[in-house]
Amino acid sequence: MPRSLCSRCQRPEKQCYCKALKEETACMDIIILQHPRESRHPLNTARILELGIGNCEVWVGEDFSAHSQLLRTLAEKNCFLLFPGANARASQDVLRTERPEVLIILDGTWRKAKKIYYCNPLLQQLPGIELTDLSLSDYRIRKAPGAGALSTVEAAVTLLRQASRDSKAHQQLLDTFSLMIDQQINAMGQEVFRKNYQQDNG
Template sequence: MSRARCERCLRPSDHCLCALIPALGSRTRVLILQHPSEVNHALNTARLAALGLTNAELQVGEVFEDLALWLSRPGYRACLLFPGEEAVALKAYSADDVSVLLVVPDGTWRKARKLLHLNPLLAALPRVVLTNAPASRYRLRKAPGPEALSTLEAIVHALHTLEPEASFNGLLRPFDALIDGQIAAMGEETFRRNHS
């Protein structure tokens, strides 16, 4: 028998995070392209980001037939948040900058690279990277390096970089609650043994 779940945040009903999810506006539009293997992941941070930002959308797939349409939003300049040889550091908007459509692949590094391979239009976008990223709060995952962030954390840091006058920290409240809940479910001793 499966547990009842919230259809919005996809968490078990008794662990619903909806009360913690904000509705934050941003000048930047965020398009999250999620690999299908991430949809049912217990820590689906991309979904939390899409739910918490009024100017964001989440699309799931491997090949995105409508990508050209999504990238051609009037008034926005699309760029891909992903490392690469010609990637440039994100910086705050200046007065005359066009707003950014920040495209964020969601999945393991291997799956994200696969999304780029299967969607040449995506791979051809100008790339941007984060600088001075804070340490990850994702205490349940063994990161490939100290600069590795969850999708949600990367989006929050990118928005703070682009729009330093605004605060997007509210997006981290459901994330922190999710992590704390997972640690509580496994028990402190198991957490320390496997993740410290």
């Protein structure tokens, strides 16, 4: 029998994290372009941002060339893309002189995020931001593409903290993320976790 899911966070009711989140306003608007496969992933972290940041929207798809809301936003706002593409500059260099109104984030596995990027020339034309001074990811139950890779929520909080010059901004988002990971590890059991995710450390 399928487990009952929370209608907001889409987690099993026993692992619901909604009570850990109170809506905040970020120092810039956030638009997350999410690959359809990621939207169905039970541990996708864009949902934490969507529920915890009032000025955050998640749009699902691969080709956004005819997405009227995105096209209007790009025409009217000072938008930056958080992605290490050809036009990307180090985050601290950008934020020293620029104040993005809108931060666009691509959400999916590294392969899927690149697909969105290359399917949408309009994104390739945007000024890009590449994060610097990264901490280690707490995403202990998904395979990272390489050292320094962060989940979507971790990347967003890192950038927002740099932009606001507040090293503790949006801590509740990271706390909720850690809670979700801990709950998932407890649900699968420590033995399964160690076997599947800690092989390289043992």
